[in-house]
Amino acid sequence: MQPLLSVRNLSIQFPSRAGLVRAVEDVSWDVNAGETLAILGESGSGKSVSASAVMNLIETPPAVIPQGQILFEGQDLLQADAEMRRRINGKSISMIFQDPLAALNPVYPIGWQIAETMRVHGVAHDVAQARVIELLARVGIAEPERRMKDYPHQFSGGQRQRIMIASAIALKPKLLIADEPTSALDVTVQARVLDLLKEIQVENGMGMVLITHDLSVVERVADRVVVMQAGRVVESGTSAQVMQHPQHDYSRRLLAAIPGRAGFSDMGAAKGDILAVRGVSKIYAGLARQFARSKTKPVRAVDDVSFTMAKGETLAVVGESGSGKSTLARMILGLDDPTLGTIHFEGKPMQGQSAADAYKMRRRVQFVFQDPTASLNPRMTVQQIIAEPWAIHPDVLPRNQWRSRVAELLEQVGLKPDHANRHPHQFSGGQRQRIAIARALALKPELIVCDEAVSALDVSVQAQVIDLLKDLRRDYGLSYVFVAHDLALVRDFATSVLVMYGGKIVEKGPVRQIYGNPQHDYTKALLRASGVIPQQAA
Structure with a gap:
């Protein structure tokens, strides 16, 4: 069976004043339809660079790709012209970026930005609008009909990441590349987002490349795992093989560093309080919504919080x-x-x-x-x-x-x-x-x-x-x-x-x-x- 995506002997280099930086060196991996491949590694290991090359998001120059193939449904994307890339990117292959604040345009409402992907690929305006509301509700954004008119800065970091996910899955792509899709999310939303991605994967037979440093996420959703270090693949196998019986020293070090294995911190506090928070509230007054006659309600972001810290x-x-x-x-x-209350530092x-x-x-x-x-x-x-x-x-x-x-x-x-x-x-x-x-x-x-x-x-x-x-x-x-x-x-x-x-x-x-x-x-x-x-x- 031919893989949905096959990266073959890919190398990516960046010239610099200090010499040639070999970001990716002779890397190969495959992902099948309906399968989740997790790429693990430290910052700078080359995992995001190799995945970005699939979407043609690396400028060449300055980057140089001296060898390799990226085969999508048997077609080498490195040889594809601009017109073919436009047809594939966003529709057949989509990507969730690591930094949603940088990826979202600050001057357009988020609903407009999600719908843009659909409009570019010929979806009618009213159909796109209805799909935006459906997507926002599905990724857990409350009041989607109202919030689709809001701008990126009006959402929390976790909410912006959910908006990115909604945009990426808008056209039900065959392949989704997810670069740290849950790193900014709290655990309950993370669990819901991962379940959502697996749900969509089952519905559409979508292949997924998951770039992450969170091994709990890998255990939850990955079918196969590739471990990268210094631009090279050092280990690959099924999720169970790599997570339970790692063969390479680097893989073993990664697994040993998983938080939660060291037990509770027994560091005792010194005498005396360094911080005292008493009855603190932060209330943001309602602002007149653009083109609306009434004000929005005041928001109690922090409500009557009190504690001391030694x-x-x-x-x-x-x-x-x-x-x-x-x-x-x-x-x-x-x-x-604070709107109300006091905060004391060392009294x-x-x-x-x-x-x-x-x-x-x-x-x-x-x-x-x-x-x-x-x-x-x-x-x-x-x-x-x-x-x-x-x-x-x-x-x-x-x-x-x-x-x-x-x-x-x-x-x-x-x-x-x-x-x-x-x-x-x-x-x-x-x-x-x-x-x-x-x-x-x-x-x-x-x-x-x-x-x-x-x-x-x-x-x-x-x-x-x-x-x-x-x-x-x-x-x-x-x-x-x-x-x-x-x-x-x-x-x-x-x-x-x-x-x-x-x-x-x-x-x-x-x-x-x-x-x-x-x-x-x-x-x-x-x-x-x-x-x-x-x-x-x-």
């Missing part, structure tokens, strides 16, 4: 997209002010401070954002990005020590010292997040707020970064507010947990208590969806 503690904040996790994190950092209120006091406080509290692409200045080198806090706080480190300290920080987060001279666009998504973490560590803060700080990292690098954060917690008494959707990772790293739903805290307590004996139905549903506890235990 020095040296790691407080995990978990919940679905839109539960208020990130809004709470921004208020703790001082980026947003001092964070609101109403003088400019001098606010300047001192910012040095002690740092943030690692969810989206490293948006949080790193594209015009600055890595050296300038990491050293920028020292320019703002010149008493921290003499200028003549900046370069050596940047090199140390890069090595701490798993990068090389010579990466300091590069710009953010020259790194993968996971590597950019490591740069953001290095910048947060530059001032040796007392509290670091991490908003999905490791969600973009593959499991082996994720384990390295978590080990680094644990070491810093132990050596320097650092405290963390850790916003996350990976509950297995939370169990390894956090000491206490807040579970949020609809802007409220529905459950809070030590990790052992929450995971061992969850009380709220929503907490039980989260733990079931994550696979952290068996179905009968919840």
